[in-house]
Amino acid sequence: MARILIGTSGYSYTEWVGPVYPEGTKPEMFLGTYATLFPTVELNFSYYRMPGVQQMHAMLCQAPAVNFSMKAHESLTHTVDPSSWRSHAQEFLAAASVLQKAGSLGAVLLQFPYSFHYDPDRRRYLDSLIGSLAELPLAVEFRNGQWYNNRTIEALRERKIPLVSLDLPEIPGSPPMMDVSTSPLAYVRLHGRNKETWWGSDAASRYDYLYSDRELETLAERIRGLAVAAQLVLVYFNNHRRGQAARNAKALQRLLGVGEHCHGT
Amino acid sequence: MERERAEIIHINVTDFAAAVAVCTEPMLARKAFIIAKEGSSRPVVISVSPNARDEGIHVGMPVATAIRMLPSVTIIHPDSSACAKADAALHEIASHYCPTIQSDSGGHLFLDMQGTSRLFGPPVDCAVRIRNRIHERLGMDIAVAVASNKLVAKVGTRAIRPSGIAQVNGGEEAAFLARQEVGLLPGVGPAIGRLLSVAGFSEIGQVANLDDQQALALLGKRAIALRNAARGIDASIVDPRRMDCRRIVKRVDFAEPAHDRDAIRAAVISVAEDAGLAMRQELMACMVIHIVLFWADGATSEGLYRARTPMVLDEEVMRGAWSAMERAMSRRVRIRAFTISLQELSPARREPDLFTPEGPTREERLQQAVDATRRRFGSVALTHAAAVFHA
Numbered sequence: 092m093a094r095i096l097i098g099t100s101g102y103s104y105t106e107w108v109g110p111v112y113p114e115g116t117k118p119e120m121f122l123g124t125y126a127t128l129f130p131t132v133e134l135n136f137s138y139y140r141m142p143g144v145q146q147m148h149a150m151l152c153q154a155p156a157v158n159f160s161m162k163a164h165e166s167l168t169h170t171v172d173p174s175s176w177r178s179h180a181q182e183f184l185a186a187a188s189v190l191q192k193a194g195s196l197g198a199v200l201l202q203f204p205y206s207f208h209y210d211p212d213r214r215r216y217l218d219s220l221i222g223s224l225a226e227l228p229l230a231v232e233f234r235n236g237q238w239y240n241n242r243t244i245e246a247l248r249e250r251k252i253p254l255v256s257l258d259l260p261e262i263p264g265s266p267p268m269m270d271v272s273t274s275p276l277a278y279v280r281l282h283g284r285n286k287e288t289w290w291g292s293d294a295a296s297r298y299d300y301l302y303s304d305r306e307l308e309t310l311a312e313r314i315r316g317l318a319v320a321a322q323l324v325l326v327y328f329n330n331h332r333r334g335q336a337a338r339n340a341k342a343l344q345r346l347l348g349v350g351e352h353c354h355g356t
Numbered sequence: 357m358e359r360e361r362a363e364i365i366h367i368n369v370t371d372f373a374a375a376v377a378v379c380t381e382p383m384l385a386r387k388a389f390i391i392a393k394e395g396s397s398r399p400v401v402i403s404v405s406p407n408a409r410d411e412g413i414h415v416g417m418p419v420a421t422a423i424r425m426l427p428s429v430t431i432i433h434p435d436s437s438a439c440a441k442a443d444a445a446l447h448e449i450a451s452h453y454c455p456t457i458q459s460d461s462g463g464h465l466f467l468d469m470q471g472t473s474r475l476f477g478p479p480v481d482c483a484v485r486i487r488n489r490i491h492e493r494l495g496m497d498i499a500v501a502v503a504s505n506k507l508v509a510k511v512g513t514r515a516i517r518p519s520g521i522a523q524v525n526g527g528e529e530a531a532f533l534a535r536q537e538v539g540l541l542p543g544v545g546p547a548i549g550r551l552l553s554v555a556g557f558s559e560i561g562q563v564a565n566l567d568d569q570q571a572l573a574l575l576g577k578r579a580i581a582l583r584n585a586a587r588g589i590d591a592s593i594v595d596p597r598r599m600d601c602r603r604i605v606k607r608v609d610f611a612e613p614a615h616d617r618d619a620i621r622a623a624v625i626s627v628a629e630d631a632g633l634a635m636r637q638e639l640m641a642c643m644v645i646h647i648v649l650f651w652a653d654g655a656t657s658e659g660l661y662r663a664r665t666p667m668v669l670d671e672e673v674m675r676g677a678w679s680a681m682e683r684a685m686s687r688r689v690r691i692r693a694f695t696i697s698l699q700e701l702s703p704a705r706r707e708p709d710l711f712t713p714e715g716p717t718r719e720e721r722l723q724q725a726v727d728a729t730r731r732r733f734g735s736v737a738l739t740h741a742a743a744v745f746h747a
Binding site: 209236237238239240241242244261263265267268269270271272305309312313315316319320 | 477480481484485487488491497512514515516519520521522523524525527528531532534535536537540
């Protein structure tokens with residue numbers, strides 16, 4: 092049976108003070124406090140701001156027992172400049188290597204937007220990007236359904252890279268629900284099921300969702316299914332508004348009987 | 357009737373016979389082995405283990421080739437009894453969640469989940485549970501897909517196999533199929549696959565984009581059925597009857613009672629093509645063709661043709677149908693109507709072509725190859741065995 096680690100996408104939310112973190116928790120204490128709650132976290136600041144080596148060392152000091160996953164910087168997935176992406180990849184690699192050398196890197200998430208179509212140029216780019224970051228454990232998430240085909244799955248299997256399993260609202264144009272084993276690592280992202288606010292609203296509204304107990308039971312079954320072929324399953328709740336991700340993550344831990352005893356620094 | 361919601365589940369156990377062997381003997385899980393009938397003159401691989409598949413061995417390959425590729429490969433005799441038990445166990449697990457199950461044997465089941473969501477939640481939740489229960493009880497890690505019809509669900513399991521789960525939302529069928537490899541589309545067998553490959557078609561979406569005229573020009577008169585399949589259109593139902601009770605029946609009513617042999621033969625060929633198409637859409641083969649004649653004076657008669665090997669292709673079905681018709685035509689009376697029934701259905705061993713593409717016949721292709729060889733190596737290089745004997 093695989094090791095299952097459950098956490099949230101991001102940890103630095105001031106609105107979590109109260110519902111998740113004790114009242115009076117200062118921002119610089121967020122990560123240390125988070126480490127007492129969950130064994131893994133998906134860092135999403137690394138998408139908006141290129142992470143630095145020193146910064147990663149500091150995070151490691153604050154939470155040495157936490158398994159970190161990092162969302163790749165937008166210059167590698169959303170705003171790719173053919174002339175400069177390779178240097179950005181090297182910069183990102185250097186920062187991620189800090190966690191990897193410490194044995195604290197779960198995966199680097201390459202999340203591609205809806206506009207990233209399944210065409211020859213983008214397939215070549217993806218192959219090059221994977222090659223540039225080959226030293227790191229990678230996971231790939233596509234928001235465009237065109238990528239969910241047998242050739243993508245076979246290509247990821249050959250490279251032993253997980254295709255991220257998603258939970259999203261069932262709306263036209265969204266990718267199909269697909270849990271496939273392409274690597275010893277399985278990576279799950281749970282975005283909530285806000286049909287009404289998924290398109291055309293801000294991120295806060297989009298991810299303002301609390302999974303019901305029944306929905307969590309089904310998600311637990313999906314994760315058990317992924318655990319059959321994987322050695323490690325990383326699960327992140329991205330419905331972060333008002334601390335709902337943390338609440339759901341705790342409930343899922345209980346359902347799966349994992350990660351109840353976490354210790355910070 | 358077309359549905360909008362994803363309520364059909366397809367369960368697909370890849371390399372079923374090998375998966376059953378591992379269930380029976382778990383130590384095999386780490387071994388490279390093949391399932392093949394020993395003792396036959398030229399045995400072929402019936403099923404392969406994952407480790408053997410990784411070495412490039414595949415179903416249909418001669419066993420001798422498999423051994424050359426992997427001398428350490430273990431050969432296991434097929435165990436039809438264990439496979440039947442495993443099929444029954446799959447059916448039993450699925451029956452906890454769904455009353456309407458079509459069991460196609462060989463590890464293939466279709467479930468119609470319509471009307472079950474109040475009891476069990478959304479169909480995809482049931483699919484997840486069924487997959488896990490099958491793993492817990494039988495140790496099989498299988499592929500499961502949920503879609504609005506059988507065809508799309510089947511392509512879904514083929515896209516993710518050997519294991520995993522996928523759901524294609526209602527309305528997204530054509531978009532999901534568009535980027536899948538064309539070989540995943542039911543009905544694309546060796547002949548159509550070659551034809552599409554020569555035409556530069558690699559994805560199902562390229563077939564879907566053909567208009568009627570283009571499809572007919574490329575693939576002939578039956579092309580529309582394949583084009584519609586590529587668009588994710590499938591109105592077939594989940595048939596819960598046992599395989600040996602299922603039939604494909606077509607009927608012909610003549611406008612005027614017929615007695616002209618050529619006209620009757622033309623009708624038989626036409627309806628046999630229709631029945632064959634319906635059978636291959638279900639990826640089935642048949643052993644028996646049954647014809648019932650309705651004479652103009654109100655009497656009926658019957659004719660039966662039983663094949664030695666399963667009939668799949670148009671040519672086989674048409675030949676069998678005409679043979680059954682000749683047996684039924686015992687009187688000198690006009691014929692008002694007749695029915696043709698394809699019986700004793702079983703899953704086709706390999707992916708059958710949905711129809712036989714128009715083009716050179718097998719004999720014509722053979723003749724072309726013989727001529728090419730003679731042109732290259734001289735007329736004595738290749739000749740009939742009878743001629744050699746005479747010499």
